[in-house]
Amino acid sequence: MFSQYVFVVRMAMKVHVFLRFATLILYLALVRISSAQIPETEPPYSIHIRAELDPAARELAAEYDLRYTNQTPDTLHELVIHLWAQAFSSPLTAYGRQKRLFGDTEFYFLKDDQRIRYSFLQFSSGKTFLDIEQVGDDPDIVRIRLGEPLPPGEQVDLHADYHLALPGFHSRLGTDGTIWQLAHWFPKPARYVDHAWQAIPYLELGEFTQDFARYQVDLTLPDSFVVVATGEPADQATYELRELALETTRNGSSGMPERTGTRQTWSFKADWVPDMALACSAAFFLQDGLISLSDGRKARGQVAYLASEAKRWESAMDDVDRSTRFYDQHVGPYPWPFVTAVQGVREFSGGMEYPMLTYIQPG
Incomplete structure (x- = not known):
């Protein structure tokens, strides 16, 4: 069952990422001093x-x-x-x-x-x-x-x-x-x-x-697919594709509204992240919301999941919002503009976190 407990455990990537970030920064600082990097x-x-x-x-x-x-x-x-x-x-x-x-x-x-x-x-x-x-x-x-x-x-x-x-x-x-x-x-x-x-x-x-590195990814694929990724949209065209996907979900359908058999490109960029991961499907529902962070900034939260799992994911956006704000307040400022939770493939077990994106175990 897709309970709040399970989701918060999976979204514990915030603690994982924040602690890794803090530890790595301290480690790199010591390495720079000791090795004259x-x-x-x-x-x-x-x-x-x-x-x-x-x-x-x-x-x-x-x-x-x-x-x-x-x-x-x-x-x-x-x-x-x-x-x-x-x-x-x-x-x-x-x-x-x-x-x-x-x-x-x-x-x-x-x-x-x-x-x-x-x-x-x-x-x-x-x-x-x-x-x-x-x-x-x-x-x-x-x-x-x-x-x-x-x-x-x-x-x-x-x-x-x-x-x-x-x-x-x-x-x-x-x-x-x-x-x-x-x-x-x-x-x-x-x-x-x-x-x-x-x-x-x-x-x-x-x-x-x-x-940590800087990434840009331009992924071209059939126009029926919705894509989520580490990072934020890198161009206006991707913002518009994302809005079309959100509108399609609000209208009760999955994927994208126009399926002409052509191909389109989704572009994402991310700065100072240790990795870049994506997920895509022609059967995704996509929902989003703004998350208010402790320093006054806002991050964009989003969830992507199969239409067949909609009941289990009905509170997912609230869980993303709540878990992000909790770790932002009690662990350290959330550093990035997006937070994404996405359903993984059927064979995927456990879940796994990447910068700005967490794969969630199906079911």
Whole structure:
């Protein structure tokens, strides 16, 4: 049952995120003092992704631009990148080994065409293609050799083209055919701390650290889909699409009002966040409301869920409002402009929080 208790537990991401934020800021401050790191006036990197989702083919194709600033005291000759979606490409990955350890053998016996994976990936810098080397035994950690050394304070721009095969759902990424969850779905730089890269394979149960960064995502998909994401709308067109989705829900229908078979683009931006996640469906209801924060600011709360679950979600917006205000008052100021709770896919269990967005376990 979708009780207030369960929802507040899932929305405990506010405590989780706030405490991580506070701890990480203190940790980074100490690291800067001890390691003489370059002061951070900007996030160490920014990522812009232009992606197209093909629901029929169950594939995502993307162009990816990374601007990385060396905020370390060392000259870098490589970047270490997490490809966490590749953790599902084989039963022999750290993720697969952990699943077996927990007694789950279903993942082990999947056929290759049932596995989420990078079906294509190419990095380049300017007109030069860059070598991609696997780090150790984990295919979801790779090394990109830079064409030139990157001294402290300097920037490098990298481009990537990649395709993700999304035949099903693993952990927090994929689809059940109705809802699409996009988490850990793009190449993500590892952190460089104390003169070393912190490269961590993806695990079903585990923790990892991430740098705060700046993101923009432009997701193109069929015009029947509603999209929610980390961040806020990046352009007027996305604000208008969002308003159409809200109006459609108020009129008692799911998805978008005009289904012409064309494609449209939803754009989102987010500053100083450690990750970027999305969810989309042609069957979403979307509701929203303003949340009054303790310092006088207002955040925009929203919930997205399937029409078939409307009864269970009827108080969800009130729960988002109440839980956000509680943690804002008692833990620390909520730092971002949006708070989103979204229903996860059928196979999703437990729920998971990302900046500004929490996936909620179905039912």
